[in-house]
Amino acid sequence: MDVILAGGLIRALQGLSSAAPTLIVGLFIAAVFRYYLGQAGTQRLFGGDGLRSLPQAWLVGMLLPVCSIGVIPIIREMKRMGLRPGAITAFALSAPLFNPLSLLYGLTLSRPLVIIGFALGSLLVVTLLGLIWDRWATKAGLSEVPREENPIGLRRLGFCLLYMSRELFGTTGALALVAVCGLLILGACLPHGALQGSVEQLDPLAPAKMALVAIPIYATPMLTMSQLGMMFAHGNSPGAAFCLLLLGTGMNLATLWWIVKSYGKGATALWLSALVGIVLACAYTVERPLIPPGVEPAGHTHAFDIYTNPLHQGTPLSFERIWDTATKTIGFSEWIGLAAVAMIALVGLASRAVWPAATESFLAHVPAKPIIAPTSGLGQHVSSRTVGMTCLVGLIAFSVVACYAYYPAPEEVLEEMRLARVEVLSGVASRDYEQSLHWIPILDEWSRKLEVGYAMRRFELRPYQQMQAHLLRKKLELLEHAIEHQSEHHDDHADEHHDDHDDHADHADHADEHHDDHDDHDDHDDHHDDHDDDHHDSHDEEREIEELRMAIMKNSSRLATAFQ
Amino acid sequence: MKPTRSSWPTRLVASRATQSYFACLFFLLFLGCGQEQESLHDADHYVPPHWPANLMDAAHKMDQRYQGLLDGELDSEDLERNRSELRDLIAWAPEIAADTDLTESQWLPIYELSEKLRKRLEGADTNYADWQSDIDQLRQLLTEAPVSAPGYSDS
Incomplete structure (x- = not known):
């Protein structure tokens, strides 16, 4: 029993650490949507109310470097701004799948055609799903359209920081914990090394089994890419790999939780059934054509060891052992991310519990914009949309620079x-x-x-x-x-x-x-x-x-x- | 916010989908996948019996399988196995060759020829006699490769 609990906790801690950097990115993007792009700008970014909103949301999701936990504050903000539910779920599912870092990584893992095929497959899934979802949840999604005036200058930056910290020490933080609970459950339930022989190629049950297990999984895009690589190197089922990508990386328990809370159980059940059905249909379609030539099936895979209990039954437990096992996979960037998350959460704690009145008063006061502004130099007025778009383009540019740093x-x-x-x-x-x-x-x-x-x-x-x-x-x-x-x-x-x-x-x-x-x-x-x-x-x-x-x-x- | 279309099919799907999902998940976790991997010996990579020991062996085994296809005396099961093993050997040839002292320029013709033949074998082409020149060329490249590799000596 101790090993089961300790294993689950280790997996949850590892999940939390890997989510930290992209959670901060997600909070930042949500703050940019709220205080810079505003409702009109965000609507335009996601293609408005037309049909093109679905592929456009998919494309924006592909470019932004977030995981399925980092996407939570963004979709909360999108819903608040009254975006179409189909576009919200299209973004929620596609944003965690790929980012520039993982896409480049993925291209070395298998034939480039496979990764491009998976990306296009995800477009098909989110488009079909978005169409179904829009039909069932349109009215439920249009709510709480924000109408507030935003400040400019340093005060706006202060608003952004407070927004991020209050979200982290609020609903988004709680949802992040729900997401890592999925890892806790799997780590506790799956004994060490289980699932190694569950996803062999041409096994008719492999994609279905993967679809079942993938829903509680939380995985970063880079982790999934390495898992896909391992699966292809071991000649495992390509259909199961597709299920892992869409259902494991694209969503987690918190995504489901949020959709249930936002749109109701019935609509969510339909959405999930449609999602699993479409993903399985695609998975069984690509199973044979994507089997890599010349790769002898190894009869096993280590790709899912990371979701099983890291401890063997009967392992003597001590705090040092648990800590060593948990921190073995936590790298420098994760530690920095965890430290940043802790600091932002502390600010959130202070603003909500220690100085709530002062914070509310600060957020409520939006000074009038000066009527006359300089037409040149650093003091001139720039529209919120311009600043917001610059932030997003800057984030994508930063991702590209990060690619060169990550791949020396x-x-x-x-x-x-x-x-x-x-x-x-x-x-x-x-x-x-x-x-x-x-x-x-x-x-x-x-x-x-x-x-x-x-x-x-x-x-x-x-x-x-x-x-x-x-x-x-x-x-x-x-x-x-x-x-x-x-x-x-x-x-x-x-x-x-x-x-x-x-x-x-x-x-x-x-x-x-x-x-x-x-x-x-x-x-x-x-x-x-x-x-x-x-x-x-x-x-x-x-x-x-x-x-x-x-x-x-x-x-x-x-x-x-x-x-x- | 309450769902606006909470009709009876929706509620039906809700209850059934949720119950079925959790039933299947628990079945999978505790019966199907819930076995601890006791030994890593089970995770050993399977080495097929026709995996060649070296380039010469690859050329020899390739020739055996190809001759089997040409003779036309095999029953359909053996014919399919021969074809499948020939396809494997052709696909493995670049990997075996890359694990020797061959330079990139010496390795590249083996890779290109292997890719060409592999694509033919993946198709439905059964006119095996047409492949003779490509198979011979690949075999020749494989058998001559050790001699042409840098650092080769007769001793």
């Missing part, structure tokens, strides 16, 4: 890979397998960044380069498995030694019981046979690990030559 130049990546490779191989050579297991995923990720970074700067990625990067990742995965097998053997061997010692102690106690002697001899013989087999297995694995170490070393020079 090949020379830098090769140096990082050299350092990571040294750590992996020295861990193998010194049998410090924990070190190797720590660095293998890091080296794997750098190999992907190498491909994307090269393609972004040279506008090409040759098949030879892709093949060498693929070979490195394949060998790294085989090495990871071989090391894990070896570790299991060591653990088994250690347990057997322990048991043997216990047996010897028992023998001393029962030395006068002669009738047991024959049985004991047989047991000894069996033990010897088992030890011989284990010794051979262990020897084979050591040889395999050594061969893989050599192969990775040889690959390094070919990889460097290919990318220079």
Whole structure:
């Protein structure tokens, strides 16, 4: 029971940390909609009331870097401004699917056609769903049209900050916690390593199973991209991958919760049924055509290990162990995001609980705009819409710059890979397998960044380069498995030694019981046979690990030559 | 805000969909997927028996499968298996070749020829005799590759 709860909590904490950066982005975008673009500007951005609002909402969603938690404050603001429900859900579903970072990452994972096909598939889904949703929820969506006057200058920035903090320490924050509850439930219910064999290609149940499990999932676009990559590399079901993308990344429990609260249970049930139905129809359609050629099905996938309990049954629990497991996957950017979320939430706490009257009074007072403003220089008036659009375009430009920062130049990546490779191989050579297991995923990720970074700067990625990067990742995965097998053997061997010692102690106690002697001899013989087999297995694995170490070393020079 | 179209089918879908979803989810979690992965041995990558040991072996196995298709003496099951294994071998050839000391310029013809043949094999073309020159060329590239690779020596 302790392991179940601890595993669920670890997954929830990891989810919260990965949501932090994009939650702040989502709050910022919502503040821009509210205080800069206003109702008219936001309506125009999302295509107004016409049919084009659905593809336009999809396109805006594709460009903005948010996840399915970061999208919550935005859709709340969109509803407040009376946008069409179809456009709201089209944006809510498509915005978390891709962003410039994940799209570039995704293009290296599989054939580019697959990722482009998935993107177009999502357009089809949100358009069909939007049409259905508009029919059922139109009147419910048109409510609370804002009519307030907005201030300008620093006061407006203050309004934005207060809005973000009060949202975070309010409904949006609560919905974010609901979203990570999905991870808590899955982490608690799914034992370690479950789902590994549930999504094999051409398994008729694979997309359906994925659709069921994906709804409570919360995943960032980058995480989903890496999962899609793993699924394609392991020859898993492309239909299940599509379900994971649309239902796992596109929505979470909080999305559902918000839709129920906003539009009612009946309409939500219809919406969800339509969504799952359309996604499954698309998934079964793409199942066969998108099976990658030349990829031998591995019979398993590790893509969903991140949703299962990170702890084995019977694991001794301590606060240090839980903390170490939880923080193992939290990187620098997540820590910064968590710190920023904590600070903004503190401001929200202060404004709601400590100085509520002062905050309300500050927000209520909108000074009259000066009638005469300078026509040049920094003091001149610029329309809210211009400032708002500049903010959004700036955000997209920032995403592009972030792409170049996230995917450095090949020379830098090769140096990082050299350092990571040294750590992996020295861990193998010194049998410090924990070190190797720590660095293998890091080296794997750098190999992907190498491909994307090269393609972004040279506008090409040759098949030879892709093949060498693929070979490195394949060998790294085989090495990871071989090391894990070896570790299991060591653990088994250690347990057997322990048991043997216990047996010897028992023998001393029962030395006068002669009738047991024959049985004991047989047991000894069996033990010897088992030890011989284990010794051979262990020897084979050591040889395999050594061969893989050599192969990775040889690959390094070919990889460097290919990318220079 | 209350839904405006909360008619009886809506309520029906609501109750059924919700109940069915949770029933299926719990079934899946606790019966289908709820087994702890005890050993990582189960997660081992399957290596097909016809996976070639090296380039020479790839060329040899490719020739065997191709001759089997040409002979026309196989029953339909064996014919399909032969064709499927030939397709695998052709698709794997670039990967096997990339894992050697071949340079990129030496590797590229193998890749291009493999892609060309793979596309043919994915189609419904059964006129196997037409593939002779491409198969021979690929086999030749594979068998000559180790000799042409940098660092090769007779010893």
